[in-house]
Amino acid sequence: MEGYGPQPQSESQAPNGMAWIPGATTVGVVCQDGIILAAEKRVSYGYFISSKGGKKVFKLTDQIGAACAGLVSDMQVLVRDVEANANLFNMDVGRRISVRAAAKLMSNILFNRRMAPLITQTIVGGLDEAGPSLWVLDVLGSVLPDDYAVVGSGTEIAIGVLEDGYNKKMKVAEAKELVTRAIKSAISRDAMSGDGIDFLIITKDGVTEETIKF
Secondary structure (H helix, E strand, C coil): CCCCCCCCCCCCECCCCCECCCCCCEEEEEECCEEEEEEECCEEECCEEEECCCCCEEECCCCEEEEEEECHHHHHHHHHHHHHHHHHHHHHHCCCCCHHHHHHHHHHHHHHCCCCCCCEEEEEEEEECCEEEEEEECCCCCEEECCEEEECCCHHHHHHHHHHHCCCCCCHHHHHHHHHHHHHHHHHHCCCCCCCEEEEEEECCEEEEEEECC
């Protein structure tokens, strides 16, 4: 009878009742001369580490990038869709898509998928005629501007480090040190984050990708 005996477990729940939520620590920061997007490299599912070399930071255009936390497959689907539409915009209109428009495009894609959502929190950042800007999106496409942001399971730890050390007049080099410290702090306490950091650094000279492993 219903209500008696062991009940079937949901596929989305661990044996102790906790949801199987993919972990991550993903950071975005606006600098005086650019944008830094970064994420650690561990891909986990519940208590299992499925990869130590995952990529959660993506180049969308020559001046825009995205950093995600969630299911890597959903990140890849979302990024490919936005990248393709940004290239179509460039060909149709004859100019680069703005950071705000790219974030809104991603927001529309996420909202249109709300009945079968892409399980990813995303930070979109880049440079355009208005200068550097950063936008944060949730699973359903809410889009909010910010100077710095963290998403993923390590958010509570990393955001404290950023709030203590962030200054809007920071240069990229100084901001990179702060982001590294924030992610390392999260890794030290969050078992679902670890194994290195991927950086996407966006300046007027273009996009640079760097990796630190530890």
